[in-house]
Amino acid sequence: MSEMSLSRILAFWAGADPDKPMLTHDGETLSRAQLEARTNRLARAYQELGVGVDDFVTIALPNSIAFVEAVFATWKLGATPQPISYRLPEHELLQIIALGQPVLVVGVAEGVCPDTASLPVDYVPDPALSDAPLDEATAKYWKAMTSGGSTGRPKLIVSKDPATVEPLGEKLGLVPEQVALMPGPLYHNGPFSMGMIALQYGYHLVITSRFDASETLALIEQHGVQLIYMVPTMMQRMWRLPSSERDAYDISSLRLAWHMAAPCPAWLKEAFIEWFGGDVLMELYGGTEAQGFTTISGTEWLAHRGSVGKIVEGYSLKIVDSEGRPVPRGEVGEVYLLPDEGQGVSYFYIGAEATADVGGWESLGDMGYVDDDGYLYLTDRRSDMILSGGANIYPAEVEAAIDLYPGVRSSAVIGLPHEDLGNAVHGVVDAPEGDVTAEGLLAHLGEHLVRYKIPRTLEFVSEPLRDDAGKVRRRSLRDARI
Numbered sequence: 001m002s003e004m005s006l007s008r009i010l011a012f013w014a015g016a017d018p019d020k021p022m023l024t025h026d027g028e029t030l031s032r033a034q035l036e037a038r039t040n041r042l043a044r045a046y047q048e049l050g051v052g053v054d055d056f057v058t059i060a061l062p063n064s065i066a067f068v069e070a071v072f073a074t075w076k077l078g079a080t081p082q083p084i085s086y087r088l089p090e091h092e093l094l095q096i097i098a099l100g101q102p103v104l105v106v107g108v109a110e111g112v113c114p115d116t117a118s119l120p121v122d123y124v125p126d127p128a129l130s131d132a133p134l135d136e137a138t139a140k141y142w143k144a145m146t147s148g149g150s151t152g153r154p155k156l157i158v159s160k161d162p163a164t165v166e167p168l169g170e171k172l173g174l175v176p177e178q179v180a181l182m183p184g185p186l187y188h189n190g191p192f193s194m195g196m197i198a199l200q201y202g203y204h205l206v207i208t209s210r211f212d213a214s215e216t217l218a219l220i221e222q223h224g225v226q227l228i229y230m231v232p233t234m235m236q237r238m239w240r241l242p243s244s245e246r247d248a249y250d251i252s253s254l255r256l257a258w259h260m261a262a263p264c265p266a267w268l269k270e271a272f273i274e275w276f277g278g279d280v281l282m283e284l285y286g287g288t289e290a291q292g293f294t295t296i297s298g299t300e301w302l303a304h305r306g307s308v309g310k311i312v313e314g315y316s317l318k319i320v321d322s323e324g325r326p327v328p329r330g331e332v333g334e335v336y337l338l339p340d341e342g343q344g345v346s347y348f349y350i351g352a353e354a355t356a357d358v359g360g361w362e363s364l365g366d367m368g369y370v371d372d373d374g375y376l377y378l379t380d381r382r383s384d385m386i387l388s389g390g391a392n393i394y395p396a397e398v399e400a401a402i403d404l405y406p407g408v409r410s411s412a413v414i415g416l417p418h419e420d421l422g423n424a425v426h427g428v429v430d431a432p433e434g435d436v437t438a439e440g441l442l443a444h445l446g447e448h449l450v451r452y453k454i455p456r457t458l459e460f461v462s463e464p465l466r467d468d469a470g471k472v473r474r475r476s477l478r479d480a481r482i
Contacts, residue, residue: 001166001167001168001169002166003164003165003166004164004165004166004167005136005137005138005163005164006072006075006076006138006139006142006163006164006165006200007075007076007077007078007134007136007137007138007163008136009075009165009167009199009200010022010032010035010036010039010072011036011133012167013032013036013167013202014031014032014033014035014036016032016202017032018031018032018033019031019032019033020032020204021204022034022035022199022202022203022204022205023035023065023068023199023204023205023207024204024205024206024207024223025063025064025065025206025207025208025209026208026209028065030065032202035068035069035072036133037131038069038131039069039072039073039076040076040130040131040132040133040134041125041127041129041130041131042069042070042073042125043072043073043074043076043077043134044125044129044130044134045073045125045126045129046073046074046077046079046104047077047134049103049104049117049119050103050104050117051074051077051079051103051104052077052078052079052103053077053078053079053137053138053139054078054079054080054139054140054141055077055079055080055102055103055104056079056080056082056100056101056102056103056144057070057074057079057080057081057082057102057103057104057105057106058082058083058084058096058097058100058102058104058105058106059071059074059081059082059083059084059106059107059187060083060084060085060086060088060093060105060106060107060108060187061086061106061107061121062086062121062209063182063185063186063207063208063209063210064207064209066121066123067083067186067207068186068195068199068205068207070106070107071083071196072199074139075139075142075163076134076137077134077137078137078138078139078163079103079139080139080140080141080142080143080144080158080163081143081144082100082102082143082144082145082146082156083143083145083146083186083187083192084096084146084187085146085185085187085450086107086121086187087450087451088450089446089447089448089449089450090112091447091448092154092448092449092450093108093112093113094112094113095153095154096146096154096156097113097116099154099155099156099350099351100144100156100350102116103116103117104116104117104118104119105117105118105119106118106119106123107119107120107121108120108121138162138163138164139162139163140162140163141158141159141160141161141162141163142159142161142162142163142164143158143159143192143193143196144156144157144158144159144350145157145159145189145192145288146187147288147392153351153352153397154351154397155349155350155351155352156349156350156351157189157288157289157347157349158347158348158349158350159290159346159347160345160346160347160348161346165197165200165201167200167201167202169201171197171201172194172197172258172284172295173256173258173282174197174198174201174203174227174256175201176201176202176203177201177202177203178198178201178203178204178226178227178255179203179204179206179223179224179225179226179227179253180194180195180198180203180204180205180206180225180226180227180228180229181205181206181207181208181216181219181220181223181225181227181228181229182194182195182198182205182206182207182208182228182229183207183208183211183212183215183216183219183228183229183230183234184211184229184230184231184234184390186207188261188390188391189288190229190231190260190261190390191229194227194229194258195207195229198227203227204223206219206223206225211234211237213234213237213238213240213241214241214245216228216234216238217238217241217246217249217251218249220249220250220251220253220254221249221250221251221253224253225253225254226253226254226255226256227254227255227256227257227258228254228256228257228258229258229259229260230257230258230259231259231260231261231262231389231390232259232261232262232263232264232265232268232390232422233262233389233390233420233421233422234390235259235264235268235272236268236419236420237420239268239271239272239275251275251276254276254277254280255280256280256282257272257276257280257281257282258282258283258284259272259281259282259283259284260283260284260285260286261387261390261391262387262389262390262422263378263387263422264283266305266306269281269283269298269301270302272298273298273299273301273302276298277298278297278298278299278301278302279297279298279299280298281297281298282295282296282297282298283295283296283301283308283309284309285308285309285376285378286337286364287364288347289346289347289354289362290339290346290347291315291337291338291339291343291346291347291362291364292311292312292315292316292317292337292338292339293311293312293315294308294309294310294311294312294317294376295309295310295312296308296309296310296375300375304371304373304375306377307371307375307376307377308376308377308378309375309376310373310374310375310376311337311374311376314339314340314341315337315338315339315340316337316338316339316340317335317336317337317338317370317376318335318336318338318361319331319332319333319334319335319336319368319369319370320333320334320336320357321333321334322334324357327369329369329370329371329372330369330370330371330372331369332367332368332369332379333367333368333369334363334365334366334367334382335363335364335366335367335368335376335378336357336361336362336363337361337362337363337364338359338360338361338362342360343356343359343360343361343362344360363382365381365382365385366378366381366382367379367381367382384414384474384475386413386414386415386423386425387415387422387423388415388418388421388422388423388424388425388452389420389421389422389452390422391452393415393425393452393453395412395413395414395474397449397453398413398425398427398445398449398453398454398455399411399412399413401444401445401448401449402427402429402441402445404444404448405436405440405441405444406436407431407433407435407436408429408430408431408436408441409430409431409432409464410430410464410465410466410472411427411428411429411430411465412427412428412465412466412472412474412477413425413426413427413428413455413474414426414428414474414477414478414481415478416457416478416481416482417482418456424456424457425453425454425455425456425457426455426456426457426458426459426481427455427457427458427459428459428461428465428477429441429458429459429460429461430461430462430463430464430465431460431461431462432462434460434462436460438458438460441458442454442458465477
């Protein structure tokens with residue numbers, strides 16, 4: 001079957017079986033026909049607010065039926081959804097709006113963005129609006145995700161893939177008309193992409209308001225879930241349940257369990273391979289920019305312990321030294337990725353410039369090596385980005401917020417090992433007068449940063465953290481504290 005516009009995909013599946021369940025959240029389920037009709041009406045409401053082809057619609061909603069409806073209503077107008085955390089402080093939200101210049105912001109209170117049309121979290125479109133199909137319209141870009149940045153300022157990562165899908169195709173092991181569970185926040189790239197692709201393939205998608213280990217297992221059993229997306233933090237919490245509780249659920253329906261977004265400890269990986277099955281558990285390494293991906297099954301991993309897999313078809317991988325020269329197999333260097341079609345074919349930034357070597361290869365900032373069989377192993381991160389609970393946190397962004405506080409001369413933010421999150425954000429604060437309190441600083445940070453970026457621990461020092469060139473040695477600070 002040929003590619004179909006995402007503005008038509010719900011109608012396609014509703015036409016095939018209108019009463020089949022398509023979306024479930026907190027016990028409420030919509031059929032295919034209901035989701036099609038409701039998103040038609042919502043799209044008309046957006047249209048009245050000026051949304052048209054290739055506009056951006058910023059979506060600041062929690063995991064909910066409303067989130068999914070907002071995404072599909074956007075696609076039905078040929079516009080591009082741009083999801084963001086609904087917990088963002090106003091200051092950060094306004095930065096992202098200034099970058100993306102959306103025509104509409106969904107999920108904010110009146111007056112927050114006075115120069116842009118907006119709708120509140122609990123918005124319901126006028127029931128007098130028609131729920132009949134709209135004219136076909138296809139966005140040039142199917143999604144625009146938000147990221148922090150090494151500069152401490154947010155940026156948008158706009159996918160160059162158009163808003164089309166081959167509904168009877170296969171991608172990342174997904175095949176049409178199954179049941180998927182996404183227990184992660186849909187404003188993050190992994191659960192957003194996996195969840196929306198599942199819906200495009202005619203899945204019944206089950207989403208949760210927040211992750212709960214027991215609820216996740218119960219939902220797998222209740223709905224016969226075949227596909228689930230996880231990050232290692234979720235896996236750890238599931239494994240920590242008492243074995244009597246963990247083993248009480250029937251998870252035999254699972255055929256594909258993807259984990260990504262953070263390194264997975266070897267012991268946990270092995271436990272899940274034994275629990276879920278080696279051909280069910282899959283890992284993906286790559287970035288939102290989609291310059292390249294590696295994948296590995298649990299069965300492969302047992303033969304290549306610690307690997308994140310082989311590069312997938314359509315992309316290339318190389319390992320280079322500090323001078324940019326390729327290194328021999330088995331030798332550690334920086335990992336670079338490149339689509340076979342060339343640099344820049346998969347994405348572009350708004351608010352940042354892509355950096356690549358002379359051949360167009362790009363790095364995600366990881367160090368690693370490739371074995372004789374072509375499997376990639378990651379050893380460290382070249383960059384200072386902190387991976388905490390599957391979320392990317394850039395120290396410069398957190399430090400900029402800390403340094404605004406009166407009495408702070410400078411700061412350094414590092415990730416310290418954490419059993420549950422992988423890394424926990426730790427702030428080292430240079431307050432030479434000794435008059436800065438943790439309570440006051442944390443209250444200040446709550447006004448400038450989304451919650452998961454706020455340091456879990458603070459340490460106050462009175463000596464300068466930066467040298468005369470303004471550089472801070474985060475690695476040495478981290479090593480000393482470990």
